[in-house]
Amino acid sequence: MATERSAVEARDVTKIFGHGPDAVRALDNVSIRIRENEFFTLLGPSGCGKTTLLRLIAGLELPTEGEILLEGERVGHLPPNRRLVNTVFQSYALFPHMTVRQNIAFGLEMRGVDRATIGPTVAEMLQLVQLSGYENRRPSQLSGGQQQRVALARALANHPKVLLLDEPLSALDLKLRQGMREELKNLQQKTGITFVFVTHDQEEALTMSDRIAVMDRGQIQQLGDPHEIYEQPVNRFVADFIGDTNFIRARVSSLSNGQARCRSGSGLEFDCSAIGSARAGGEVTLALRPEKIRLGKAERSAGAGKVVHATYVGTDTNYVVELGDASQLDVRVQNALDGHARFRVGDLVAIDVPAGAARMLVD
Amino acid sequence: MSQSAGISLELADAGRAGATEILAEQEKLLRRRRWLLLSPALVAIGVFGIFPLFIIVIYSFLTPGEYAGVNWTFSTDAYVQFLFERDIFDEATLIFNSDYLEIYLRSFLLAVYSTVAALIFGFPAAYFMATRPPETRNLWVFLFTLPFWTNLLIRTYSMLIIIRDEGIVNMVLLWLGVIDRPLVILYTDFAVALGLLYSYLPFMVLPIYASLEKVDFRLVEAGYDLYASRFRVLRRIIVPLAKPGIVAGCILVFIPALGAFITPMLLGGGKNLMIGNLISLQFGGSRNWPFGSAAALILMAFVMIALMFYVRTTTRERRHLHG
Numbered sequence: 001m002a003t004e005r006s007a008v009e010a011r012d013v014t015k016i017f018g019h020g021p022d023a024v025r026a027l028d029n030v031s032i033r034i035r036e037n038e039f040f041t042l043l044g045p046s047g048c049g050k051t052t053l054l055r056l057i058a059g060l061e062l063p064t065e066g067e068i069l070l071e072g073e074r075v076g077h078l079p080p081n082r083r084l085v086n087t088v089f090q091s092y093a094l095f096p097h098m099t100v101r102q103n104i105a106f107g108l109e110m111r112g113v114d115r116a117t118i119g120p121t122v123a124e125m126l127q128l129v130q131l132s133g134y135e136n137r138r139p140s141q142l143s144g145g146q147q148q149r150v151a152l153a154r155a156l157a158n159h160p161k162v163l164l165l166d167e168p169l170s171a172l173d174l175k176l177r178q179g180m181r182e183e184l185k186n187l188q189q190k191t192g193i194t195f196v197f198v199t200h201d202q203e204e205a206l207t208m209s210d211r212i213a214v215m216d217r218g219q220i221q222q223l224g225d226p227h228e229i230y231e232q233p234v235n236r237f238v239a240d241f242i243g244d245t246n247f248i249r250a251r252v253s254s255l256s257n258g259q260a261r262c263r264s265g266s267g268l269e270f271d272c273s274a275i276g277s278a279r280a281g282g283e284v285t286l287a288l289r290p291e292k293i294r295l296g297k298a299e300r301s302a303g304a305g306k307v308v309h310a311t312y313v314g315t316d317t318n319y320v321v322e323l324g325d326a327s328q329l330d331v332r333v334q335n336a337l338d339g340h341a342r343f344r345v346g347d348l349v350a351i352d353v354p355a356g357a358a359r360m361l362v363d
Numbered sequence: 364m365s366q367s368a369g370i371s372l373e374l375a376d377a378g379r380a381g382a383t384e385i386l387a388e389q390e391k392l393l394r395r396r397r398w399l400l401l402s403p404a405l406v407a408i409g410v411f412g413i414f415p416l417f418i419i420v421i422y423s424f425l426t427p428g429e430y431a432g433v434n435w436t437f438s439t440d441a442y443v444q445f446l447f448e449r450d451i452f453d454e455a456t457l458i459f460n461s462d463y464l465e466i467y468l469r470s471f472l473l474a475v476y477s478t479v480a481a482l483i484f485g486f487p488a489a490y491f492m493a494t495r496p497p498e499t500r501n502l503w504v505f506l507f508t509l510p511f512w513t514n515l516l517i518r519t520y521s522m523l524i525i526i527r528d529e530g531i532v533n534m535v536l537l538w539l540g541v542i543d544r545p546l547v548i549l550y551t552d553f554a555v556a557l558g559l560l561y562s563y564l565p566f567m568v569l570p571i572y573a574s575l576e577k578v579d580f581r582l583v584e585a586g587y588d589l590y591a592s593r594f595r596v597l598r599r600i601i602v603p604l605a606k607p608g609i610v611a612g613c614i615l616v617f618i619p620a621l622g623a624f625i626t627p628m629l630l631g632g633g634k635n636l637m638i639g640n641l642i643s644l645q646f647g648g649s650r651n652w653p654f655g656s657a658a659a660l661i662l663m664a665f666v667m668i669a670l671m672f673y674v675r676t677t678t679r680e681r682r683h684l685h686g
Binding site for chain 2: 058059060079080081082085086087089091093094095096097106107110111154155158
């Protein structure tokens with residue numbers, strides 16, 4: 001057993017909903033360790049099991065198999081009201097018949113904290129989420145962003161060991177959402193509470209998290225910090241789900257010291273680190289981010305292509321380049337300097353892929 | 364130049380006047396249509412509600428006719444009779460008589476008991492129905508209301524058969540050896556309360572069900588997440604959110620139970636009168652229509668005072684919360 005204590009640990013957790021032929025395997029043998037004081041994100045498309053895992057940690061669902069540990073203690077037998085974990089629900093789930101103050105004080109009251117402590121704690125929480133002066137409002141008298149803050153304050157007032165956040169930003173409009181991202185990150189650093197954040201928004205995950213677990217079909221596909229997840233996706237799902245990616249079939253032409261040189265059907269050459277299963281002469285899938293490709297003035301040589309689409313998006317221009325074998329490549333070029341390297345539809349371009357830009361995937 | 368400006372202004376003024384006229388016309392039309400739409404309800408309330416009530420008010424201030432009906436002489440006797448008895452030898456001496464007050468008190472208590480019992484039995488039933496999957500909820504509502512499609516009289520008779528001395532309840536209890544003599548249930552206040560509970564249970568269950576169905580049960584999860592026990596989730600979250608249904612249910616059970624007439628007659632055996640029986644007796648056997656009218660109006664006054672009191676307290680509560 002590891003000596004480092006995890007804030008949350010899931011051991012071989014499987015969750016099956018329903019019976020017989022209708023049974024759905026929401027989580028399939030998931031093991032995970034979330035460190036203390038970490039901003040940990042569960043990222044995946046809807047139905048990947050991320051919310052189920054969150055609900056298992058909260059105690060709102062019980063695992064079919066396996067166990068959940070909070071600070072090293074098994075909590076399988078504890079109902080949600082006995083776990084020192086609080087949740088910010090996607091719908092906020094504020095009590096409509098109570099004022100902001102009563103909502104925030106609810107958890108403290110239920111735990112039997114004396115009145116003399118509740119008052120100052122509520123005031124402190126309102127200050128933390130910048131809602132002082134809103135004590136006597138009802139949730140229905142607040143905007144979406146304000147409700148969101150009340151939900152946060154209500155959960156944080158209990159000083160939980162772990163705060164669970166179930167897509168808390170998804171109901172907000174874009175501007176608010178971006179503001180709340182920073183606020184959430186700041187709150188986490190200020191309070192030192194372990195945050196477990198569920199989202200399907202990769203940008204949210206990349207900007208806020210210390211570590212991310214990418215989930216799909218009830219399993220964790222990859223676990224790592226945002227940089228690893230983006231730069232070194234382990235499989236096609238992760239590469240596809242996070243950011244934009246070109247998938248290229250290529251043949252390994254040489255292999256040495258874990259470095260591979262691959263050649264695609266269109267004649268492009270790629271230098272990348274090899275994965276264990278790669279064999280010289282074998283076919284592999286490469287992932288290549290559009291922004292890592294450089295375009296240059298065309299010479300009639302191998303590895304050149306023709307621009308078939310150009311979309312100007314302000315900071316960047318997105319090109320679609322058709323290669324010799326009729327396959328297409330997405331390329332993103334930053335519009336850093338005025339007039340620099342602008343191409344038009346129909347232009348012939350040279351394609352330069354720096355060594356290490358492509359990544360070999362496990363199929 | 365200035366002249367033409369003056370003319371155009373004048374024209375604009377005329378146009379504005381025309382516009383206001385048209386608007387006023389439209390307003391009038393709208394108002395007429397509103398009244399037209401309201402009129403069926405107003406006619407129904409007037410003809411079947413206010414007009415009969417008016418007759419009752421008038422009758423209560425007349426003297427009883429010899430063979431039912433009324434004599435058209437003004438008198439407050441009906442109201443005096445409610446609290447006092449006239450001395451047999453001296454018509455002018457009034458002796459306090461609490462018989463009728465007792466009937467009102469008993470009716471009131473029985474109505475309260477059956478309302479409380481209906482709430483205790485009805486709330487869990489409504490909660491059960493509201494927490495079923497949406498596709499089966501209507502089936503549960505249907506099953507629950509099915510018995511109430513039967514005539515009230517027949518249902519009350521079947522209750523009589525179940526609880527009488529030789530009824531099913533006593534037979535089973537005797538057979539099990541729990542008791543060695545039949546329990547006397549029939550013709551007691553308990554039997555009446557039981558009958559009222561059974562008769563009016565749906566009026567409690569359905570409004571509570573309607574408001575529970577609207578409750579967002581994610582709030583219940585939030586309650587558990589915030590360390591509330593099951594009981595506290597019920598008391599602090601579910602009950603307050605279902606309160607409109609609970610209040611409506613209590614009013615809908617209490618008021619008809621207070622004036623109930625068939626149930627106390629059959630299950631109470633006519634021994635202990637309730638308000639409904641008292642009133643029906645005045646229009647029947649006793650042939651004292653003015654007193655029957657007065658009794659009905661006094662009942663109405665009690666109910667109205669109770670409702671006004673309720674409205675006053677709840678609005679004060681709300682104002683207090685907002686202030």
